[in-house]
Amino acid sequence: MPHTMIDGVIFDWAGTVVDFGSIAPTQIFVDAFATFDITVTPQQASAPMGLSKRPHIEALLADAAIAEQWRERFGRASTQADVDAIYARFMPMQIDKVGLYSQPIPGAVDTLALLRGRGIRLGSCSGYPRQVMDVLVPMAAAAGIVFDHVVAGDDLAAGGRPGGYMALANVLALALPDVRACVKVDDTVPGIEEGRNAGMWSVGVALSGASGGLTLDTWRRATPPQLDAVRRAATARLLDAGAHLVVDTVAELPGALAAIAQRRARGERP
Numbered sequence: 001m002p003h004t005m006i007d008g009v010i011f012d013w014a015g016t017v018v019d020f021g022s023i024a025p026t027q028i029f030v031d032a033f034a035t036f037d038i039t040v041t042p043q044q045a046s047a048p049m050g051l052s053k054r055p056h057i058e059a060l061l062a063d064a065a066i067a068e069q070w071r072e073r074f075g076r077a078s079t080q081a082d083v084d085a086i087y088a089r090f091m092p093m094q095i096d097k098v099g100l101y102s103q104p105i106p107g108a109v110d111t112l113a114l115l116r117g118r119g120i121r122l123g124s125c126s127g128y129p130r131q132v133m134d135v136l137v138p139m140a141a142a143a144g145i146v147f148d149h150v151v152a153g154d155d156l157a158a159g160g161r162p163g164g165y166m167a168l169a170n171v172l173a174l175a176l177p178d179v180r181a182c183v184k185v186d187d188t189v190p191g192i193e194e195g196r197n198a199g200m201w202s203v204g205v206a207l208s209g210a211s212g213g214l215t216l217d218t219w220r221r222a223t224p225p226q227l228d229a230v231r232r233a234a235t236a237r238l239l240d241a242g243a244h245l246v247v248d249t250v251a252e253l254p255g256a257l258a259a260i261a262q263r264r265a266r267g268e269r270p
Helices: 023-034 042-046 053-062 064-074 080-101 108-117 130-142 165-173 189-197 216-221 224-240 250-265
Strands: 008-011 121-125 149-151 182-186 201-205 245-247
Touching: 008 165, 008 250, 023 042, 023 053, 023 080, 053 064, 053 080, 080 130, 108 121, 108 250, 121 165, 149 165, 165 182, 165 189, 182 189, 182 250, 189 201, 189 224, 201 224, 201 250, 224 245, 245 250
Parallel strands: 008 121, 008 182, 121 149, 182 201, 201 245
Antiparallel strands: none
16 A cells, blocks of 8 residues: 555544444443433434534434433423533543443554554544543553544534544644545444545444444354344445445454555545
8 A cells, every 4th residue: 555645544432443332432321311210222322423422412312212201201301401411420430431341443453553554644533522531542552552643522622523623633633734645434424424524535334333233242253144234234324424435343444445545546536
């Protein structure tokens, strides 16, 4: 892969390089809502994945089934004060539990090392707020997941996904001269839209993230037909969001980057 074809790759965190299945945020949303006697299923909790956490809570409260539960429980629709209360409950739980799910996704450490060895700058961004990233980053680094720059979901006044702001903040911090030579890698619809809105190539991750709905254990035990069904559904969602390519996990990213480099060499643009 010619270095001049790909200068920078900006990665999502949970579901892309750590936390197979994006379990940490999903489970904590379930647990946080349960403290208000509201039942949220893992499927409901994962649906808005990729958004920053406060907008994620707003999206869950807007879900018809959850909104009806809220009205039955409290006798009124939810308000911004309720969003604040759930977020205040969510944050310490997320900080406390994120380390339980910080293990690298298989192949992630080797992929980052390979790209760094080729001189590619490695950025990252997350829907996690800075308080959570301050816990997660050193834990991940101890396991071999290290980036040249990290942007948290609440770092920027402009906001988070699906806007391209966090991806572009990486471009600025890493002094990458051309977004067309950059690639965003993400397992969620808002994350793919983030890369497209930033003007860069977007690669979706189908099996290790929220779109796949698998845990590491279920992924390892799944039969080829089971994986193929999950792959087809997740790939369709990510392609519909604008992904240029979709891989199963980050372990397959070098091949996708080589394909993008070839497309760039032919004059294609994201």
